[in-house]
Amino acid sequence: MIKSRTAMALKPPPPQDIVIMGASGDLSQRKLIPAIYNLAAVSLLPVEGQIVGFARTDLGEQGFRDLARRSIQEYSRTGFDETVWAGLVPRIKYVKNDDHSYGSLKRVLRENERLVYLAIPPSALPDTITGLHDAELSQGTRIVVEKPFGHDLASARELNHAIHKVFHESQVFRIDHYLGKETVQNILVFRFGNSVFERVWNRDAVDHVQLTVAESVGIESRGTYFEDAGILRDIVQNHVLQMLSLLTMEPPSNVAPEAIRDEKIKVIRAMRPLNPARTVRGQYTAGTIDGQPVQGYREEKDVSPESMTETFFAAQMEVDSWRWAGVPFFVRTGKRLPRRATEIVVQFREPPLCFFEGTDVTHLPSDHLVMRIQPDEGIQFAFLAKKPGPEISVQPVMMEFDYSSSFMTSPPEAYERLLHDVMVGDHTLFMREDAAERAWVVVEPALNNQAPTCMYPAGSWGPREADQLIAPRKWHLH
Ligand code: BG6
Secondary structure, eight states: OHHHHHHHHHOOOOSOEEEEETTTSHHIIIIIHHHHHHHHHTTOSOSSOOEEEEESSOOHHHHHHHHHHHHHHHHOTTOOOHHHHHHHGGGEEEEEOSTTHHHHHHHHOOSSOEEEEEOSOGGGHHHHHHHHHHTTOOTTEEEEEOSSOSSSHHHHHHHHHHHHHHSOGGGEEEOOGGGGSHHHHHHHHHHHHOHHHHTTOSTTTEEEEEEEEEOSSOOTTOHHHHHHHHHIIIIIIIIIHHHHHHHHOOOOSSSOHHHHHHHHHHHHHHBOOOOGGGEEEEEEESEEETTEEEOOGGGSTTOOTTOOOOSEEEEEEOBOSTTTTTOOEEEEEESSOSSOEEEEEEEEOOOOSGGGTTSSOOOOOOOEEEEEEESSOEEEEEEEEEOSSSSOOEEEEEEEEEHHHHHSSOOOOHHHHHHHHHHHTOOTTSBOHHHHHHHHHHHHHHHHOOOOEEEEETTSSSOHHHHHHHTTSOOSOO
8 A cells, every 4th residue: 555655646647548437427526527637636647548428418528528627616625727627628528328339439549548437337337348348448448346346245246257257357446435545544554553553453452343434414316326225235335344354454464455455355254244133224214414404214315205225224243353353343334423424443441440449430431542534534542641639530531643733634535546546557445356245245144134224313323222232332423
């Protein structure tokens, strides 16, 4: 990771075309086009090559350029600069996806290499892969496949099979944008760059770990997708398991992509498949977020009024390794929770009380480490200090690392980093086929289990069953 970061700071990737399939969709507008623009703004886009939108919508070249401009103006983290835009415009092309479109696509391309971003529904993947193959575009192509990778283990295997009929694994980049977040990558640097913490990073010192991915937004305009996916497929199978694997894996021998991915798959294999009895599924009802009334999930567009799809999921997980056996990992994620917050809490064991015998101290709140992945990116270590005064009494105090004040900048958008990595052929932050499949093995017992869906009002921290799951401990955010 460190190696590729250095490389990224140095030079733009070699000349290549960029093709976005599903170019008129949400992901393309919010993330991909602004990321391409921001790479251009810092001279990290290939200096030559077309940027081709490919979609079913009848946009035309000008229509796509207008859409791209609006997307950048609305979503680019660095704003909009006319000079950067002017350099990009002549390279922006559009091909409408109809019956003979792969031939037209081929004619628009200029370079021998290309990144093809498949921002399309999983059901459209097999035909697209065949289309690329039939147009003799498989050579020189790196494909980016979005999560969730398949719908379950069987479909993930089928998808890998379909992909491998046309592409070698070295051409495949299974993306999970959480891995592109600076703070997620920092998990490894924090662990392996500071010997003091790595020594206590195990079952001897850790009481339990919490991982929360909370969002205040609902499903936005993605009712059809979400009804089919649920939060288990949307967040747990990928973002949660990936973060957990970085937190629990053994030190890789070096920063080479395969060294890191080898250690990741080992720990994902050590994760016990979910025990449905230790899971909680929830769905939001109407409530209030930031003082504004919001509707319930079943009232959202394209959602069945009887839907049982989960918008909240919590589980106790176990990692059956020498390092972690017996340590509970409590994970939780939900839509329409009170605020956006992704954080990991490592709670250390309580010390013995003997030293405090005869004092008023009868309980020691144990020290813990909080990794704030987003927002307010940073790390906090809470420990006990003596309160000033003649008697012995204690109070938790904080040591704080704040990303923005230490580095005087906000972290870059994950997609910028990841697109750049694809263009230079660095697989470190992408899921290998074995990891993508194994992650389904971990979540499948919960997918197959028809456990009741517990309702929670929008704006709360989820169903109370999630508090019972972690009891007698408590969620750090509540
Ligand atoms: C996506 C999910 O992968 O991640 C969305 O499909 C979710 O449902 C999003 O909202 C959250 O990403 P971030 O980067 O805003 O935490």
